[in-house]
Amino acid sequence: MKKIISLTVNGVSHEVAVEPRRTLLELIREDLGLTGTKKGCGIGDCGTCTVLLDGVATFSCLTLAIQADGCTVETVESLAENGQLNRLQQAFVDQGAIQCGYCTPGMLMTTTELLRRNPHPEESEIRRAISGNLCRCTGYQKIVEAIQTATEDSDE
Amino acid sequence: MLLPRFDVLVPETIDDACAMLADYADDGVRILAGGTDLLVDLRRPIIPQHVPRCDGCPTHPEGQIATTIECEPSKSDPLMSPEGSIRTKLADPKSAAPAFLVSLHKIDQLKGIELLPSGGLRIGALTTISEIERSSEIRKDWTALAHGADSLGSPLVRNRGTLGGNIANARPAADTVIPTIALGGKLTLQSSSDTRTVAAGDFPTGPGLSVLKPGEIVTDIHLPTPSPHSGSAYYKMANRKALEISTVGVAVWMVLEKPGGPIKDVRVALGAVGPTPILAKSVGKVLIGKVPTDEILVQAAKAAAGDARPIDDHRGSAWYRVQMVEQLTLRLLKSVLSGIENDR
């Protein structure tokens, strides 16, 4: 039987009927049509489905939609404002941190959480923070560089 | 979607949760905390046979492909490894698809880290591993647990996974459990009819198996008041530096009579070298009452290795694990000792 939950996704409040077994990822991608969040493994091993749940980087594939009842969800679609990339996104674009792009949304969300908690992370802190977001294209080098660039810019 | 159908109950108090577990016991009910293990376990695999089955263990009820796959519980078969982990499950009566999940996420009583007047620490079972990782109290006085939290899975697993969940899963490699055992942690288990306390080391009884009775919830974890001149540490050995299940994990806790003085008490807990975490009792026999010297620490490390009961599986062979227990125990004893001395 479906249950009604309410949650705020990227600033928009939704009331949705979901099956109890529905994952937050399925809710976001299929019910809300926000396909920026990706599914790479479905079992919490790869990080491509990362969203912020009440500000915490969370794999949406292993979170039931019901568990997000009453919560605030942020996805990759929330990062740009008025069509302008935010500093982190711009750094990813400029530094070549994006290749196939499949890990990018999750990587951006995990990093968003990191930078809110720690606006000037060391390289080692960056690497540790993104160690649950797998990327098979970049060797992480340019991702780390992009995150560093984004934090340098914030000094200005 | 690959999750089977179930209903989710969302209690707001521990009592309600216990009542629900009791009420729905006959329908099949499981506790949902962080979900990082449970929701993986519940998924229906693409090939049913990828989940091993053997006599007495439930099969996936959604129907089988016609052939009978023989199931030989064998130590040489990696799928049958007692080193059961989040991916390879052993016989586990709980893994039958439940009709109900009781999700604890709205129970505030289960959350939080609290310094007790006694000097001990209470950690709510629903406290996430990330919260433990970031707790300065834990890092200072119950260091081994902070190390365990640091090394568990990945930041995303830690953000979601809970201490109670890591304990209740009763996996022999669980990164927060090994330190909790070494630190002398105690668990509170509550059901609708009873509340009891068990030592963390007495909780697991086999891979995925524990003393937790149907209807019981792990509600909190108590760590004892730190003794003067004590210290602890945990080290996880694995093949990569994140997202790992350990090959071997060792936690050490030690108290000295006085700086430079004899060892008053010591506990060494071993992970992934037996069907449950192992408290290496021989170590105490070697060390307690002795002034630590290199020779005696070497002896203690050998004693720890002697207590290990590993098997060969796809994560490591028994000989390597025994070697690593010895090596890591020696290193950790030394580093904890120097930590205590430097604290003076």
Add this chain to the structure above:
Amino acid sequence: MSDYRILNTRAPRVDAVDKATGKAIYTDDLRRPGMLYAAILHSPLAHARILNIDTSRAEQLPGVKAVVTYREAGTTPYGVSPARYDETIFCHDKVRYVGDEIAAVAAVDQDTALEAVRLIKVDFEELPIVLDGRTAMDEGQPLLHEMHKNNMCAKVNWHFGDIEKGRKESHIIRTDHLSSKMQDAAFMEPQSILAETESNGNLTMWSSTQAPHYVQRTLAMALNIPLHKVRVIKPAVGGGFGPKASCSSAELAVCLLAMKTGQPVKLTFDREQVFLHSRARHQFFHTMTTGVKKDGSLSFLEHKCILDGGAYASFGIATVYYSGSLLGGPYRLKNMKYDGYRVVTNKPACGAQRGHGAVIARALFEVQLDRIAEELGMDPIELRLKNVMEAGETTCNELYVSSFGMREALEAVRDSAAWKNKRSSSGKIRGGGKGIGAACGFFVSGAGYSIYRSRTYHCTVVTKVDEVGGGVTVNSGSADIGQGSDTVLAMITAEELGLSLDDVQVASGDSKLSVDLGAYSSRTTLMTGHACREAAQDAKRQILEAIAGKMSVAPETLDLKDGFVVSLAGEIDFSELRKEYLQEHKGFVDLPDGPQLTFAEASRVAFLELGTIVGTGKYRPPPLGGSFKGAAVGTSPAFGCSAQVAEVSVDLETGEITMDKITGAHDCGFAINVTQVEGQMHGSIMMGMGEALMEEIIYDKKGRIVNANLAEYKIPTALDVPPLDAIIVESNEPHGPYGAKEVGEGAIMPVIPTILNAIYDATGVRIDELPVTPERLMAAMKAKKDKKG
């Protein structure tokens, strides 16, 4: 510095903004009205005869629209190499690995489809299985396929020069072994497929593929549809690395279901299915005997290899050739013998993966060079420098290297990594847990021949100038799978037409747009780059001819630069053309007002004069290679080369390995996009590092994968990969567009031996079984200690 405006810069990828905002559409993001969901029944057994398949219960399940087995699909054989077609869409007589496809279902939702699959009843008769590639050819082993006698699906016996003569000239001869494990490409995006038919019988399939062209051909052949009625579209793809380069039975099954139901049908692999389908790296068992003269120059190589390729031939025929042929370079080697055997076993089929076929062979050969250097008391980089080929030379197996920055690359990494300060010059190891190692690599820049025998163009490009003026669209069947080929095409076009990147659109990855063999063998920059340049130049010529005609000047006196028409023969008064343009654009803002004619005006005038302007380009390599059997594999219009230095720390008491730094230099001829060249190098190094240290598919004794997930199939995380330093070497390849050649795969070639050589330097032990896990390293160190007593 180059004279280019756009080329040789760090221009951001054309798809980066969409990927950074979540707007980029991958196949699984697509949804069509009335779309059904598919599920596949995979074999639970590694080898069994199919006695009966009963789909009746599945068919009766409400919501099920179609159930298909071999009865509906037919048994037309297909595969990758036409001579070895050994697959059918579904198993009909036997299943040959755990995961082999038996049936598929389309239903109203995924749940129903999965439920239906579980209701299909299959009766099997279990057969004995073959799991060990080393013994698969032995007498009495169970046979997988009638067509592969002794379970051998291909063999190569090559002898170039005279190894006996080489042996006589040798001062040192040594034999070494190296084996690896099957690996997974572990791209982040699981395969996804959506197919739909139209009432006229046209079939469109969107798929996460590297090669729309080959997939189109296979669909048409296996499903018996005219080729022109099959269209394959590749949306954004989340990485391929090889396994997505061939048509899969899942693609065929989904198309069949779409044809049967008349409704769109989608299937997205679960991660477990990615592992089951595999088509990734083979398992290799190499033995090499190498001889050198007193001065360190190579005298011969005798090489034997068994490749365990799993249940079907797939790309394996090319793989077994590549394993031998790519050792022809980058060193002068006159005498080379190779005996390669590609066997089938009851495991998921292997295919192509980055550095196709050549990675483990390269690893052993480079390890041998280090061991020889040690015996000679020579610095291993010096030994390599002594032997490297130079541009203009031809290998013993008739591969001609027209540009070759091997020496430069090797010297660059040596100097950048301060090799001479860190490595003992006597060739002795450093030991003590700190090590440094080096190696080189060599790879094709596009396969010289298509997979099927044909004189087809390998690619064509159609660049259409917008009739309204101002923009152009590059139409190409090429496949951007994340490597950035669309950006390369946009940059080339913008450069040629004097445009900004924003004014160039790239439409690609669609078999209707043009012919392109796809993203494999590191071919796109060189081959499609050629065709793209030609198409842009063709469009430019037409535009300038139209303007020249209007202005009565010679077309050669005009050029397109920075968004304007420029005259090389003095100023031209374009006011008449301007007037006409302004008349057409009453009410528009930002109209041209300077003295120069804009590209928008010029392209509009050209349309008014000539109609739609379409520039076309094409590329086909010249005939390449020798005349011996299998000479085609390994041929290429150009060859890339790479050198790397790795620095490692090893915990001598636990075997734990920490990579401290990897410095790589790659000769890509000319870096069209500097950032992307570095990105390919970084990605190659990371993948090679995973293969060296942690990646292996593990099977149980029944042929089931024990670690079919990304938790236990370990690829490096951000904490494992050390800082990477990428040095670009540009040798100006005469056969490449603007001098460019490959970087996508060549950069993986040196990684494994670089790391193995560094570990040896740190520990004094050699490991002949990959990956080098802490345990394997400990075991080797212990064995050495025990031996010493």
